[in-house]
Amino acid sequence: MKFRRLGRSGLSVSEISYGNWLTHGSQVEEEQAHACVRAALDAGITTFDTADVYANTAAESVLGRALKGERRESLEIFTKVFWPTGPKGPNDQGLSRKHILESANASLKRLGTDYVDLYQAHRFDRTVPLEETMLAFADLVRQGKALYIGVSEWTGEQITRGAALARELNVPFVSNQPQYSMLWRVIEPQVIPASEREGLSQLVFSPVAQGVLSGKYLPGQPVPEGSRATDASGKNMISRWMRDDVLERVQQLKPLAEEAGLTMAQLAVAWVLQNPNVASAIIGASRPEQVTENVQAGGHVLEQDLMDKIDAVLADVITTDPRLTQTP
Secondary structure, eight states: EEEOHHHHHHHEEEEEEEEEETTTTTTTTHHHHHHHHHHHTTTTTTTEOOOTTTTHHHHHHHHHHHHHSSSSOOEEEEEEOSSOOOOOOOTSSSHHHHHHHHHHHHHHHTTOOOOOEEEEEEOOOSSSSSHHHHHHHHHHHHTTTTEEEEEEEOHHHHHHHHHHHHHTTOOOOOOOOOOSSSSBOTTTTTHHHHHHHHHHHHEEOOOTGGGGGGTTOOOOOOOOTGGGGOTTTHHHHHHOOOOOHHHHHTTTTHHHHHHHHHHHHHHHHHHHHTTTTTEEEEESSSSHHHHHHHHGGGGGGOOHHHHHHHHHHHHGGGGGOOSSSOOO
C-alpha cells in the first residue's frame, strides 16, 4: 500500500481507502461487513470513511465495532455531517452550530473513539452563514475531537470561501470528497484548480461509477440480480450510466485493461489515482474479495498513451459540466 499526504497537511492516508456507504448497516450483514473491514486492514488500508447519514447512523456503529481492538493511532477514521439523521427534526440536519456539535459527539460514540482524523461537511449549506459553520468546525479541532476538517461535493467557489475562513480561524482545511471517475469528471474544470490553490486534496468516491466501469453491465442485457442497479438506495445514482451507448463504450475498455494487466475495476481505480490532486480513492465492498481485487489498483502508473486511448473510447459519454457538482 502506498500513502499520500492530504492537502498541504502532514496527514498521510492510504491511496486506497475503505468506505461503507450503501453497505454497512443496510446491504450486508454485520459479520460480512466485519469481514470486508478485515480484508481492507489485511491489504494495508489504514483510511476508513463513513458518515452519520449512512444507514441512518447504523453504518458508523458497524464500522466502530469492526475496528474495535485495532491500534487507534494506526488508523485514519473519517466521518461527515449534513444530511438528516434521527427523527429528522428541524435541527437534525444542515450545518448549524447546534447540528455540527451534537452530530460530532454522537458520531464519536458510535465509532467508539475520542476523535476523528477528518470531519467533513457532507454538502454546502446555503441556509446557514458559512462563518457559523466554520467556527463550529474550528471549535471541534480545538477540543481535539477532530484533527482536520474537510468538505464533500463543494464547488470551487465554495471551497475558496471556506479556505479563507479556515485561514482566519487557523484550522487545517485539507480535503474535498467528490464523485470522480472516468465517466464523471465534473471536478476537473473548477474544483481541482481551486483545491490546488487552497491546499486541499480530493478523496474521491465511486471511482468505478457504481460498478459500471467493472464491465458487469452489458448493453441490451438485463442487469445482474442483486447488483447496485437493482438496489433501491443505489439505482438512482447509477441510472445515468445505464444506457446502451455508455455501456457499449465501457465494454471497449476491456482490451485496454488487459493491456495494463488490470481488471476493468482496477483500471478504473488506477485511473483516478493518476490525478495528482487525488489523495485517495474510496472503495466500497459487499464481499471481502472485492476489496482484495480493487486494492491491487494502487501503485500502478498508467502511461499517457493508455490514458489517451481511454479518453478516445469514452469520448462523448464523459460528463464534465461543473454545474453538476452535487450540491443541494
